[in-house]
Structures are given as structure tokens and as C-alpha cells.
Amino acid sequence: MTVPKTAADAVKVSRPVAGQDLDASSDDGLLHLGELSGLLGYSLKRAQLRVFEDFLRCVAPLQLTPAQFSVLLLLDQNPGRNQTEIASTLGILRPNFVAMLDALESRELCARMRSASDRRSHILVLTDKGRAVLARAKKLVANKHEARLIELLGPENHAALLEMLAKIAREF
Amino acid sequence: MTVPKTAADAVKVSRPVAGQDLDASSDDGLLHLGELSGLLGYSLKRAQLRVFEDFLRCVAPLQLTPAQFSVLLLLDQNPGRNQTEIASTLGILRPNFVAMLDALESRELCARMRSASDRRSHILVLTDKGRAVLARAKKLVANKHEARLIELLGPENHAALLEMLAKIAREF
């Protein structure tokens, strides 16, 4: 028997399991996550979605996505770099970075300037407006977004979490 | 212990020394991440991508994506549920879940069966083949994927990480 012919058959076939109802909910609408809750990737993705969602809310007045914010931050920290360098540092493919830059540039948050030493490449610079928006964004992120996370986890746990995630991204 | 009380509890990974970060790279090709490394969302996404990538590698012989694996796991743990229940538990929108199920069903890993009590809904069941594939996948995930993560972080840190991510997904 590969596929049960009726729902009743199917339920019968599956092991109803004795007293393994430690979790909760056989009937209250909630489903058993089971080993899913032990899967790091699952929790990781779920948490990431929540965090991005909150980021968007907090920084909504400035109309910046997490990716755009990270570009502005990186430009501020690394003046004189070209598109390839910025994109690859952020894990963005060069072709996809073009449209991203177009959007930021059309809002006059940054600008492309032809390099004197290599006329193929564009040196990326923040405009004054870009710096101003970044400064405001940083405050919103720190005071509304990260502050809430730190409050939820506690400062030490928050730091430990960051450390572990960075380690995974670096060494895994 | 739900969430470790201190960072020392939770993490033994090295902490960057103050000042080390100041000029990590002016010319060595590496860019300053700056405050980006303190942004939880950024590390979260980077780590999540790495973990999913490794998951895919480890479970490649079975041709299962993380999302597909999570569906099989959930079906195993929750017999007798319909599409809406499974999809919403996983945060998948019902329309998008249809194609996912089509794929799993075409591989005969699960099946839709009309419910006797409500002829609108499809009761989802794992097939024998589905259970077999799930069992093999669990082993691959545990022995190759999660084992490597636990080795990287240490068992306590790994548990603490899971706990914190779950907390974010739940309460943030």
C-alpha cells in the first residue's frame, strides 16, 4: 500500500503515538512543529523575516529597505569604491546591483562618478542628502528597531546572538 | 533555562577586541562593514543563506528543499490536516502551496485525499515513499547538516541560538 485510499485509512496507518503529546494542541488548532523547532534553518528564516519586517516598519518614513540601508552604510564607511566592490561585499550580484543603484541615484542619495584612474569603473559617493538620510535612518534603526530586539533578548544575549550569526556566516 | 542569562553562558566564540575594527582594511581589498556587523538583520540573513545552502548540499541526494522538507516533517507530525492548516503553519500562502504540493505529489511523497467530513478540503498524507524519504532526509540533516553546525558553535551555543531565534520569531 503506497497511498491510502481513504482519509480514515491514512489516519489509521500513521502512528497515533502514545503519550508523546508533551507539546500542546491535538485539537486547539495549533499544529505540532515537531523536529522543525530544532531545525536551525527554519528558526533562522522565521526570525529573519520578522526582523526585516520590523526594520521596514521602523524605517518606513525614510522609505529604505534593509538592502538599501546596507548600501548607504557601506558607502559611508568605504568612500572611493566602485560598484563591483560594494556589490560583492554585500553579496549582491553585479547585474542586480545596477537597478539598485539607479533607484538610490534617482533619489539623489548617492552618485556614480567616473574614476580618473580606471575609466571603466564608477566611484560611488554618498550625496549630502544621502548622508542626511543615512543619519536619520541610523537613529531610527538604533532607537526603534535594535532597541526593541535588545530589550527582548537582553544586551548580552543580543551580543551573543550577533556573534554566533557572524560566525556562521563566516565559517560555516 | 530558556535563554542563557549571560553572553558568557551562551557563547564562547571570540569577541572582537575594541579598536581592532578601526582600520581593518584601507587597502587590502576588504571593505569596512562598519555598523553593518552590528545589524542583527544583516547577520541573520547572511547566516540564513549559508545554512540553507548547506542544507541543500547535505540533502541533495534526496532532492529536497528546506521548504519541502519542512512540509514532509509537518505532515508526519500532523496527520489528518488539510492544505490550509499545513500552509499557514509554515507561513506559506495557500495559492503558493498548491504548486508545492503538486511537486511533492507528483513524486509520490504525499497525497491529497478528499475529506469525508468536508468535501472542500484535502486531507494530506505522507505516502510510504514519503515516509521513507523523510527518514533518510532526517538522517542526512542530523548527521551532516546539524552536526556541522553544532560542531562549529558547540552544543550549548547551538541550543541557545535556537532558543533565541525561536523567541524572536514568537515574540518580536
Next chain:
DNA sequence: CGATAATTGTTATTAGTTATATCAAACGTC
């Protein structure tokens, strides 16, 4: 030097994911 290879930004295109609106069939309720 000059031919060849490599790099930069770009375009086009494809695949993949996520979201919204709508539909027919079936159900619940009054």
C-alpha cells in the same frame, strides 16, 4: 609594441519566490 585575456558596468533574460485578486464548489447559519 601588439595580440590576447580579463575586468567594469550594463542589458536582457530566465528562474524562483512572494503576494493579490478571483473563482467554483462546498459548507454554516439564520
Next chain:
DNA sequence: GACGTTTGATATAACTAATAACAATTATCG
């Protein structure tokens, strides 16, 4: 039995991510 709701499904639109190719420029090296 009429009305609103739910379920699975379809179509479609946004958005993200990935690959191939191209012109302009630079680097390599015989």
C-alpha cells in the same frame, strides 16, 4: 433556501536572484 464564509485552485503581478552576453577599457606578456 438565501447569504456569507471557507477551501482549493488559477491567474497574475511584484520582487529577488542568477546567467549569458556585450562594449569599453585595462592588464598581461610574448
